Structures are given as structure tokens and as C-alpha cells.
Amino acid sequence: MAAPAEMNTADISATFIMNKTLSDSTDKVLELQGISWFKRKAISIATITLHVNHYKDDAGVEHIDIKQTLTGGIEGNIENRTIDGVQREYKDGLFGDVISKTRRVKVDELEHEFLKTGWISETIEPGVIHSYVVSDEAKSGRQWTAEQAWGFETINGEKRYVRHLRFTSGSTLIEAKLIYDYVTLPIESWFLKKTRLLARSWLMLLFGAAYIIALAFLVRAQWFTIPAESFVGCTSTYWGKDDACGLNGEACAPFDNSTFDFRCPAQCSSVILLNPRTVGAEQVDFIPLVVGGGNSGNASFPGSYRGDSFLCAAAVHAGIIDDSRGGCGRVTLVGTQGPFQSVTTNGITSVGFPSFFPLSLRLSHTNALRSCTDLRNDALAFNILCCCLIFFLFRPKPLVLYWCLVCIGYWHVIFFSQPAGAPPAISDAFGTFLPTLFICHAFWEVAFRHVLPHFSKMPLERAVWYIGGFWPGVLLNIITDKIPIDRLVASDISQRPGAVVSLIIIVVVLVGIIINQLRVIRKTGWLSYYVKAYIITGLIILVLALLPGLEFRLHHYIAAMLLMPLTAFPTRLSAIYQAFLLGMFLNGAAAFGLDSILQTAAELQRDGPAGTQIPSFFTNSKNFNGSIPLHDQLLRWNGFPADNLNEAAWDGFSLLIDDVERFVGNAFNFSLGALDTSVPHFFRLAFQKDGTSGDYTQAATVFPNGTWVDPLPGPS
Structure with missing residues (x-):
């Protein structure tokens, strides 16, 4: 493991494990130091860990205390180095009587090239730690010198703690690099052992x-303990966008007298519209599509939702299911309802719609399904x-x-x-x-x-x-x-x-x-x-x-x-x-x-506007006569554009009234005689080619008092 980027020789307190794959062999060095074959073999197969404590005493003198452990937590050598360059005699637990001194020096002050090369800035700038140890020949009977430089260098693209060892004994010279893995937690070795x-x-x-x-x-409990047809997605609806349900919504029938037990996944309140959706005259976006849910004023059908509401988001809104765990509910289709009131509950604000809609629904709890939790x-x-x-x-x-x-x-x-x-x-x-x-x-x-x-x-x-x-x-x-x-x-x-x-x-x-x-x-x-x-x-x-x-x-x-x-x-x-x-x-x-x-x-379009041509209404706020009863009025629009001559030319119109397709054909007007005069109504128009609609206009609105509001420019 690489040493931290900020670590340098000013403080090498850490735990290091010798990486024997990257390090040079020291078996010959140990032999010349008088270590037996059995000990050398044990050292070669053991994991050697250095626990380094680098600090300054009250006098400002640096100390490096090093405790070695071998595989299994076996205690090894303990070295207490004082970084002051003073020569000291001590008895090493492995090498016997030695004389040593340790100091901090600049790299270029070292004598031997092997000890000077390879270091990175984290060693060069604070200085290398130079260790000089010789055997006490008078006491040990052996003569050897081990000179080391400690610091950091880049090994195979990694910053590593490294010791350069220059060992001499008589005419024998051995130069070796000892490379260490950085370990952050002392508990790691204990945990590995246990x-x-x-x-x-x-x-x-x-x-x-x-x-x-x-x-x-788990997968069986999640998906395969209830009928597959009972699952609905977060964007499941009974009514499609614009003309998706066809003329008068016939493709989305039946509109009432139908119930369905369903299961919703969790987190449906976070599934939102990603393109603008028109509800009446309002463009809504980046919210879960829930229309209604407030008290409609009709005691027989309180809390009704418009049929194009996201079913699961509406169930969360109604408190039927828990958004964090999903759940099951029952939907009942109740036909034409309205107006639909906006209300905020359970973290969702529904959209209001002040007119009627042919397919509405109510939500309730159900006991017909089991394993409803997501x-x-x-x-x-x-x-x-x-x-x-x-x-x-x-x-x-x-x-x-x-x-x-x-x-x-x-x-x-x-x-x-x-x-x-x-x-x-x-x-x-x-x-x-x-x-x-x-x-x-x-x-x-x-x-x-x-x-x-x-x-x-x-x-x-x-x-x-x-x-x-x-x-x-x-x-x-x-x-x-x-x-x-x-x-x-x-x-x-x-x-x-x-x-x-x-x-x-x-x-x-x-x-x-x-x-x-x-x-x-x-x-x-x-x-x-x-x-x-x-x-x-x-x-x-x-x-x-x-x-x-x-x-x-x-x-x-x-x-x-x-x-x-x-x-x-x-x-x-x-x-x-x-x-x-x-x-x-x-x-x-x-x-x-x-x-x-x-x-x-x-x-990339999804269900957003395709950028097609859009028609225009001939009826507008200037020529609409609000004094004439609505059932005697005709809604008129202008004809095809002047450049409508090629093979891809438009051949008809699609008219949405209150977000339901009420007319398809090539006429230029539509009677408003069937509309309820007690609520506002919303009109959107699109060109068609072979039964496929282009972009719809924004909504024109007529109010019960006879006021006409022209549509805003652009598609809906």
C-alpha cells in the first residue's frame, strides 16, 4: 500500500509491513551478521511489521522508536533511535553488541551513491534519515558495517517507505533496498490474526x-408471490397523453364500474414528469403527475383523481401506500367527475383541474393481495x-x-x-x-x-x-x-x-x-x-x-x-x-x-414536442361573442399552412377539449353545443397526417361568463 501523499521524513510515525516481493533479499547479510540458518529461514517466511513512533522530546530532539513484530504477533527487535548523530553502544536482541548513530542529513551530504539516489521530494526536502551501525568487534567477535538511508521513493508508480542498506563485511559489499507497505490501523494485524x-x-x-x-x-418474495398483472409501475396511468386514448377516449374504456387491485413499488413520489404536460391551461413539469385528490364537493365521490394521474403517486398522495416501502391498493373507476381540487398531502402537491374529465378514479385499501411490501x-x-x-x-x-x-x-x-x-x-x-x-x-x-x-x-x-x-x-x-x-x-x-x-x-x-x-x-x-x-x-x-x-x-x-x-x-x-x-x-x-x-x-425527444408546425384558432378574444350562449357557438380554426403541398402535407386536424380528443377530421369548425356551461373549457388543436397528430397548441380557454382567453404561443 502506498504511503499517504502528505507523509514525509519529518514524521514517519506509522505501521509498515515489509513487502518481500519488492524488497531485495537480505539472507546473505544476516548470515554475515552471524544469524543461524534456522532464524534466517524463519525471518524469510515471516511477515515483518514495523510499528514506528516518530516524535520530539521536550528539548526538541527527534526520536524514532521502532517495534518489530513477526507473523502471529511474535515480538521482534525494539529499536529506540535518537536523531542527534551521537554514537551509542547497545545490545541488539538479534545482532548482539553494536555501536550506532542516527542523524538527519541532506541527501547530497551522503558519501555513497547508492544511498543518495531514488528519493522523492518528501525525502529530499526534510532530509534523509541516516543510520550507521557497526558491530562491536571486541564483544561480538564479528566485523561488519550496516549503513542505511530511510525515506520515501516511487516504486512501480507508488510512494513507498524505503530503506537503502549498504552492508560491508571484510571485502564483501551488499547493497539492497527494503521496501515497505504502509498500514494505517494497528488493529488490521490483530484482525487478520483473529x-x-x-x-x-x-x-x-x-x-x-x-x-x-x-x-x-428474496427475489421470489419481491416479484413472484402475487400475479404479474397486479404490478404497476410508477408512471402507470389509465389515460394517455393528448390523443393517446383516441376519439372520445374510446381506446381507454371502460370509464367506470371497474376495480383493480394493484401493487406499487417504493419511491414513486420521486418519479416525475421530464417533459411539460398540459392539464387544462396549466403546463406542469418535474413533478409526479397527480391531478385532483381534494374534496370535489360531491359527497358520493370524495377525493377523486383524474384518470391520467400516475396511479402509484396518487396512492401515496391518498395515504393508501407508504412511499418508502411501496404497497397494495384498490382503484375504482368512477366515470366523469370534476372539478378536481389541488391539495398537498404526504409530500405530494396535486394539480388542480377546474373542469370535468370522463375517466376518474378513487383509491382505497385492499386485502386481496399479500406480500405487498417492496x-x-x-x-x-x-x-x-x-x-x-x-x-x-x-x-x-x-x-x-x-x-x-x-x-x-x-x-x-x-x-x-x-x-x-x-x-x-x-x-x-x-x-x-x-x-x-x-x-x-x-x-x-x-x-x-x-x-x-x-x-x-x-x-x-x-x-x-x-x-x-x-x-x-x-x-x-x-x-x-x-x-x-x-x-x-x-x-x-x-x-x-x-x-x-x-x-x-x-x-x-x-x-x-x-x-x-x-x-x-x-x-x-x-x-x-x-x-x-x-x-x-x-x-x-x-x-x-x-x-x-x-x-x-x-x-x-x-x-x-x-x-x-x-x-x-x-x-x-x-x-x-x-x-x-x-x-x-x-x-x-x-x-x-x-x-x-x-x-x-x-x-431523445421522449414525449415532448416534436417541433412540428402548429395550427391557429380563427376564434379569438377579439371575435368571440360571449353574449351568445355556449351551446350556440362554433369553435373555428384556420386552414392548412400555405406550404402544405408536398407528400408529407397535413391532411386533417385533431381537437382536444378539456384534454380529451373530441374531433378528428378535415373540417375547420366544431360545435360547442354539448359543453357544460358551468365550468371553464380548454381547447388545443394539432395538425394530423394519416391519423398521426403533430404538436398541439397551447390551450385556449373559455370561461362560464363568456370570457375567451387566447392560447399562449408555442406547442404544449
Whole structure:
């Protein structure tokens, strides 16, 4: 594990474990110092840990106290060094009688080149710690000199605590580097010792099998104990937008005398409209669509909702289900109702509508369905607990640990946190799973294999950085719920309040993180390679973005792929970043699939205006005669545009009255004789081609007192 970026030789207080893979062999040195073969063999197979306490006494003199322990907590040497350059005699527990002195010096003051080279600024600026130890030949009968320089240097791209050892005995000269892993918590070694019996492959296999069985029961309880047709999504409605229900709403019949028992998922109050929706004359956006719910004034049907309300959000609004746990309810269709009053309850403010609507609904509790609770929170706790057990106790090889994260995170999104359907289509999930595994393999090769193995001796710290970073990424839809950005598309960002400010904050934070990572990369010598790679990637993206008829779409799973290579350096921040990016990638891939990075404008449109021509009303506030009774009035509109001559020409009109399609044809007027004169009415008009409507106008309004209000410009 790399030492902290801020650590230098002014204070080396920490716990270090000798990395024998990176360090040079010292067996010959120990032999010349008189250490027996048995002791040398024990030292070669033991894990050597240094517990370093670096401090100054009341006189300002530096001291470094070092306690060595071997595998299993066996106590080794204890060294108490005074950094003052004074020669002292003492009896070493391993090497016998020696004479030593320790001082802090500038690197260029050292005599031998081996002791002077390789150091980084964290050693050069405060000075290297120089240790000089010779055997007391008169007492020990041996003659040797061990000269060391202690400090920090970059080893394989990592900042490491290193000791340069220059050993001489007679004519023999040995130069060796001793390289150490940085350990933050002394409890790590104790924890490794206490739980080492659990870190067995066969226990991990048993746990994996038990996990799959437990997950199967959780998935069954979540999705397969009630009929599939009883599940509804957060945007399920009985009535579609604009003309989706056809003339007079016939495609959405029946309008009354029908009941249905349903189950809603949790967190539906956070599912909102992402394009403007017209309710009467009002344009609503970025809220759950709930129309009505207040006391309508009709004692027979209190609390009715308009039929195009989001069913689950309306159930939360009515207090039928708990938004955090989901639940079951019963909907009863009650036909034409109105007006619909706005009311705020259970965290949702409904939209008012002052006219009548042909399909209305009431909500009530039901006992017809069982297993109504959404188990996503239970599944989250279960999966986090399993991750903790794997990280803390079973501690498989880093590669196995990585694939555990990938599989647990992916299937959690599929089944619980953000399922694509109700119940989720498992065949589609497996279809995405294979390419997801391929990309995750690339993540391992590019980033994780350079970082995750370095935490193998620190299970507690590894769990904090990786589990703590991974799950916020997996639950990206929840942690970003209050950020007013849905897609990184210019049209979306420009029309949503607060989106620009949020984007600026995100960019500033992201730039800060990238700059810090580039600083780490620069120290490893890889900066030029990364700069070239990202310049080439940027040019490719620029070319793709300029392709005619297509728009570049930066899905968040793609953002994770682009940023992942920046985390391929063994620091704690890199561990957090790569865990978060892995979770973010899995969230995008599992919830939405591996969507194309190039999309057409129509694919980005959703249910918003398509940008077509819109007609205009001939009837307006200047020529409307409010003194004539409404049942004797004709609503008139102007004809087709002058350029309506080609094969794609409009051939008809669609008229919405009170958000219900009441006329389809090529006439230029419509009788208002059937309208109720006690409530206001709202008119919207669109061109049609072969039965397909273009964009509708904004709503023109006529009030019961005969007042006509012209529509606002633009589409609805």
C-alpha cells in the first residue's frame, strides 16, 4: 500500500509491513551478521511489521522508536533511535553488541551513491534519515558495517517507505533496498490474526452458494408471490397523453364500474414528469403527475383523481401506500367527475383541474393481495452485509473479490433498486450481463488490478474504501434524486431550473478530482501517455458528435468507462473513485442497458414536442361573442399552412377539449353545443397526417361568463 501523499521524513510515525516481493533479499547479510540458518529461514517466511513512533522530546530532539513484530504477533527487535548523530553502544536482541548513530542529513551530504539516489521530494526536502551501525568487534567477535538511508521513493508508480542498506563485511559489499507497505490501523494485524481461519476458499464457496439461495428467496418474495398483472409501475396511468386514448377516449374504456387491485413499488413520489404536460391551461413539469385528490364537493365521490394521474403517486398522495416501502391498493373507476381540487398531502402537491374529465378514479385499501411490501431496502441491507462478510472475514483473492462486487451490484439493480420492469425481464438482464462482464474485465485490467491487491493486508480499510464507494455508485439514482439533472443533454439542462448551477458544481468537483489524479499520475511518469490517450479519445468523441442527424449522448455508464483509467494508481482516493465508478457503471448498464452513444433527436425527444408546425384558432378574444350562449357557438380554426403541398402535407386536424380528443377530421369548425356551461373549457388543436397528430397548441380557454382567453404561443 502506498504511503499517504502528505507523509514525509519529518514524521514517519506509522505501521509498515515489509513487502518481500519488492524488497531485495537480505539472507546473505544476516548470515554475515552471524544469524543461524534456522532464524534466517524463519525471518524469510515471516511477515515483518514495523510499528514506528516518530516524535520530539521536550528539548526538541527527534526520536524514532521502532517495534518489530513477526507473523502471529511474535515480538521482534525494539529499536529506540535518537536523531542527534551521537554514537551509542547497545545490545541488539538479534545482532548482539553494536555501536550506532542516527542523524538527519541532506541527501547530497551522503558519501555513497547508492544511498543518495531514488528519493522523492518528501525525502529530499526534510532530509534523509541516516543510520550507521557497526558491530562491536571486541564483544561480538564479528566485523561488519550496516549503513542505511530511510525515506520515501516511487516504486512501480507508488510512494513507498524505503530503506537503502549498504552492508560491508571484510571485502564483501551488499547493497539492497527494503521496501515497505504502509498500514494505517494497528488493529488490521490483530484482525487478520483473529479471523485467519475464516479466510479459506472452501468457506467462500459455501458462502457463495448460500448467498445465491438466499437471493433467490428474496427475489421470489419481491416479484413472484402475487400475479404479474397486479404490478404497476410508477408512471402507470389509465389515460394517455393528448390523443393517446383516441376519439372520445374510446381506446381507454371502460370509464367506470371497474376495480383493480394493484401493487406499487417504493419511491414513486420521486418519479416525475421530464417533459411539460398540459392539464387544462396549466403546463406542469418535474413533478409526479397527480391531478385532483381534494374534496370535489360531491359527497358520493370524495377525493377523486383524474384518470391520467400516475396511479402509484396518487396512492401515496391518498395515504393508501407508504412511499418508502411501496404497497397494495384498490382503484375504482368512477366515470366523469370534476372539478378536481389541488391539495398537498404526504409530500405530494396535486394539480388542480377546474373542469370535468370522463375517466376518474378513487383509491382505497385492499386485502386481496399479500406480500405487498417492496423489499428493496431489505435487499440493500442484505447485500451490503454480504459484501462486508466477504471483505472482512472470507477475504478471497482480489480478483474473486472484484467479481463478487460486480455480480452483487448488477443483480441488485436488476431485481431491487432500479428494475426495468415489474417483474423484471430476466432474459433481457442476462442479455446485458455478458457484455457487462466483458467491460468489467477491462476495468480489472486497466484499473482494479493495480489498486485492490495492495489492500490485501488491510481488510478493514479496504472494506471502508471499496464498500463505501461502491454502493453510492450502485444507488446513483437515489443519491442524485434531488439534483435537477436527468440527462446530460443541452435541451434538458437549459429548461430545468437549477440544472445549470448543479452542472457547474459537478464539473468543478470533477475537475478538482481529475487534477489531483493527474498530480499522482505525473509522479509515476505516465502523464504523457494519459494525455495522449485522452486527446485521441476526445478527438474521436468530437468526430462522433459532429455526425449529421445524430447527437452524442454521454450516458453515465460511458462516463464511468472514460474516467476509470484515471484510478489505476494505488492510493486511497483511487480506491474510492474506482469503486464508485464501478457502481455507477453497473447502475447504468443494469437499469437502462448499454444504450448507444449516438442517438437521433427523435430518440431523445421522449414525449415532448416534436417541433412540428402548429395550427391557429380563427376564434379569438377579439371575435368571440360571449353574449351568445355556449351551446350556440362554433369553435373555428384556420386552414392548412400555405406550404402544405408536398407528400408529407397535413391532411386533417385533431381537437382536444378539456384534454380529451373530441374531433378528428378535415373540417375547420366544431360545435360547442354539448359543453357544460358551468365550468371553464380548454381547447388545443394539432395538425394530423394519416391519423398521426403533430404538436398541439397551447390551450385556449373559455370561461362560464363568456370570457375567451387566447392560447399562449408555442406547442404544449
